[in-house]
Each structure stands twice: as C-alpha cells, then as structure tokens.
Amino acid sequence: MTKNPVIFWELAxxxxxxxxxxxNEVFExxxxxDERLGFYVSDVGDDSPAVDGGIFTLxxxxxxxxxxxxxxxxxxxxxxxVEEKGGFILEGIQKxxxxxxxxxxxxxxxxxxxxxxxxx
Numbered sequence: 001m002t003k004n005p006v007i008f009w010e011l012a013x014x015x016x017x018x019x020x021x022x023x024n025e026v027f028e029x030x031x032x033x034d035e036r037l038g039f040y041v042s043d044v045g046d047d048s049p050a051v052d053g054g055i056f057t058l059x060x061x062x063x064x065x066x067x068x069x070x071x072x073x074x075x076x077x078x079x080x081x082v083e084e085k086g087g088f089i090l091e092g093i094q095k096x097x098x099x100x101x102x103x104x105x106x107x108x109x110x111x112x113x114x115x116x117x118x119x120x
Contacts, residue, residue, distance in 0.1 A: 004070050004071060004072055004078075005070070005071055006051055006068045006069065006070055006071075007051060007052070007069055007070070007071040007116065008051060008052050008053060008054075008068075008069035008116065009051060009052075009053035009054075009066060009067065009068050009069065010039075010053060010054045010055070010056070010066070010067050010069075011053070011054070011055045011056075011064070011065075011066050012056060012057075012058045012061060012064055012065045012066075012067075013055055013056070013057060013058065013064050014057065014058055014064060015057060016039065016040060016055050016056050016057040017057075019055050020040045020055055023055075029042055030042060031055060034054075037054070038056065039054045039055060039056030039057075040054060040055045040056070041053070041054045042054070065112065067104070067112060067113065067114050068113055068114070069102070069113075069114045069115070069116045070113060070114070070115050070116065071115075071116055071117075071118070072115045072116070072117050073117065074117065075093055075101045075102075075103055075115055075116075075117035076093065078103075078115055079092075079093060079103050079105070079115070082105045082107075082115075085108075086107075086108040087105050087106055087107050087108060088105060088106040089103065089104075089105050090104040090105055090106055090112060091103065091104040098119060099119035099120075100116055100117060100118050100119050101116070101117040102114055102115065102116050102117075103115045
C-alpha cells in the first residue's frame with residue numbers, strides 16, 4: 001500500500017443535484033444523500049480500488065472546488081512538515097464529530113489538499 005494515500009475526495013458544486021446526476025449518468029457512479037452529513041456520498045466498499053467521495057452545494061466559498069484527502073499517521077508532524085517544505089496551512093487541525101482530525105493546506109503552488117488522521 002502507498003504511504004499516505006488519497007482516501008477521500010469532495011466536490012463543492014454550485015448545484016450538487018446537477019453534479020450528482022451528471023456523474024450518475026456519465027460514469028454510473030452510485031451517489032446517495034447522507035442526511036447525517038448533509039451531502040451526497042459514494043461508498044465504494046473495502047474491496048474496490050476506488051476512493052470514497054462526496055458532493056455538496058457550496059455555502060461559503062464562491063468558486064467550486066475539489067479536495068483530495070490524504071491519510072496520515074501523525075497530523076501534527078505532517079502539518080509542520082507542510083510548512084517546512086513551502087506549503088501553507090489554510091485551516092489548522094480540527095477534530096471531526098467522528099473523532100478523526102483534519103487539516104486543510106496549500107501545496108507550494110497554491111492548490112488545496114486536506115490531511116486526515118483517523119481516530120486513535
């Protein structure tokens with residue numbers, strides 16, 4: 001397995017329903033509304049080489065975006081390394097309701113990614 005793999009993606013759209021319909025019709029993705037999370041999710045299962053993801057409608061941001069989530073073992077160490085190597089922490093480390101930790105960052109050219117450390 002690759003170290004620090006991409007494990008999740010999220011698409012912020014101006015119209016989540018339209019985006020979901022597009023991906024369902026073109027690529028036959030099975031995206032369903034998760035009422036608890038408030039957005040559409042694709043749960044591909046453990047046996048698939050594909051990565052789970054989600055689509056939601058923008059609320060704060062003005063432009064649509066796609067974020068890739070990278071699984072890390074020590075998010076504090078990795079956040080420091082991001083800055084040391086020329087990246088920028090956009091949103092510091094935060095706990096999710098499920099107990100995982102996330103951190104949004106820009107790599108040196110300005111593209112946004114996220115790190116996720118699973119609940120310990």
